[in-house]
Amino acid sequence: MNQVSIRPANLNDLQILLEFEQGVIKAERPLDPFLAEGKLFYYNIPELISNEKTQLLVATINNIPVASGYVRLEKSKVYHKNSTHGYIGFIFVKEKYRGKKISSLILADLKKWAKENNTNELRLDVYTNNTAAIKAYERFGFTKSLVNMRTEI
Structure with missing residues (x-):
């Protein structure tokens, strides 16, 4: 495989x-029966690019973007040890490049x-039935903490 480069995303x-975002949604639809039908948008990508409290990265191979991810600095609950944390999101790797640890580089x-x-804690959300992602995050050092539960009524 050619050399992977990581750089901040820009408006170009x-x-x-936007294609990566639809890839995330496509991957998550089978995992979440509560997702609405039709075309969805999770992220305000221009905001992620321009916000000084967010770092949105793209991984490239031969200058072609193949993966993405961001961290957003957030205030923690008053009862948490760390007053702020970094929230990880938009981790996506094009199918052809999965299994090559590109998400770990990001x-x-x-x-x-x-x-x-000045942030000492990272958090993220992952579907409990997304075992491949959970394993990748655990290899990176994340541990499970809470389970979010829901029911339709």
Whole structure:
């Protein structure tokens, strides 16, 4: 495989990031019967790119974007040990490039950026039935903490 480069996203990446967003939604639809029908949008991508409290990265191979991820600095609950944390989201790797630890490279850069911004904790959400993602996050050092439960009434 060619060399993977990680860089901050910019507005020139908007079209591919919109495609990545639909890839995330496509992957999550079978995992979540509560997702609405039709075309969905999870992220305000221009906001993720321009917000100084967020670092949105793209991984490229031969200057072609193949993956993404962000960390957003957030205030923690008053009862948490750390007053702020970094929230990880939009982790996506094009299918052709999965299994090559590209998400770990992105996570490492996001972690570095969060630490440089005085943050000592990272959090993320992952579907309990997304075992491949859970294993990847556990390899990176994440541990399970809460289970969010719901029912339709």
